[in-house]
Amino acid sequence: MKTSTIFIIVLSLVIITVMYITNVSLKNEYHKIDLSDTFKNYVSVKSDSYSVLDISGSNGYPIEIIQNKNNDIKVLRTRLEHFKSNVKNDTLFIRFTGSNISMSQSFLTTTPSGIIIYKNNLSSIHITNTHNRISGYQHQDLNLSLKGYSHTELINTDLNTLALTMENQSQIEFLNENKVDSLSLKMTNESVANLEKIDFNKIHPVLSDSITLVLSKDVFQRILKN
């Protein structure tokens, strides 16, 4: 028998053995998954304590930030390779990259959330280029800084103060019912804010460049009164 033939046989056996070993490892990973868990497609990521959140990356998958007493960060299994985080001082930096995924994908109902962050109290959120859904935050002050091509949705919030700073082509949209006592709105470049679904007592707008505001009749009249 030729040396190359023996080599091919040995190589085939090695490939099949490695394939078997990796499949056994995959079997072990499979058995770690709780099939009854709603979040079985997510992996919990540990982090040190923080009160400021800094998220940047891709807007292909939405990122949910939800007020909850149980602090947790869940990352979609298929996107775990694209997730990097570290805590410096009091800030949790999250880098969530994507492969130039079309942003329209992020709005599809079939697209799952890439990251789900449960956090009871947040003083500031800095967002660059990502698509975010911030929901449920109540009875607290919040600084929100939006940059790049980020798109942020605020859902069912009831805040004392909201300081909103928007740059570049960032967008914000208030959905369902949102209340804030004092709204500070600083918008520059080509940023867009949809204020139709927000109820505020005081507003402090600082607007410049080619910004766009979408207002309901009621909100418009309240801005004029301020």
Add this chain to the structure above:
Amino acid sequence: MNIKAISLLIKRQFRENYKTYSIGLLVLFILLMFMFIIVHQWQDSFSGAVQNGVFIIGLFISGAVFSNTMFSEFSSPQSGMWLLSIPAKHSEKVISSILISTGFFLFIYILTFYIADFIYLLVTNKFSFESILNPFKNNFHQFFFIYLLFNGLILLGSVIFNKNSLIKTLLATALLFIVFNYLNGFMLEMLIPEAEVVSSIAFDSFLFSHQGENTKVFLLERANLLSSLFIRFVLPVAIWTLVWLKLKEKEI
């Protein structure tokens, strides 16, 4: 093994084929520009990472054609005998071919791609520092390792098959891929009979369906590292060793 002999073999390859390589370079540039024009013309159909797509398609098409020319002498008995009679070890001939078809080729390919990419971005008014393809973003560089494995298979085919070696090699590679894929699926079914496996990637992951919801299972940490090392380094080196053995045993 003699480094001087390897450098002489590399020089021989370039001196004998510089005209073909010059025309090939022009064809590569036109091919890349053509693909960029297509993705721009039908940009609604090609949303997302178009540069990555063009890079991969260009790399594997041109890489296959170029790597296949390394032992093109075997297409005729006379030139095949001449190649075998060159006073250098077979290992030196294989190493010089690997160096040309991986190191040299990748360098020229990346350079040509970025020139084409630069022109595409400039013409379509999309040029910015961030819009240039970053091969180290999102693990995209893993395709370079897959190319090494692919290169080994093409070199092996060009030594084994004398006539129409590229077509035969691609067919054999596709057949091999299908067989290993079925084997991997069969193994998973045997190991985890309760899982409804939807799809699988050998040495990497599988997707299973549970109550209509798909869940991906993949290797973590040490197992993932060892599997990556096997695919990225051990397998290409093993295939290149096989090329050397086949060249040693080659008879015209």
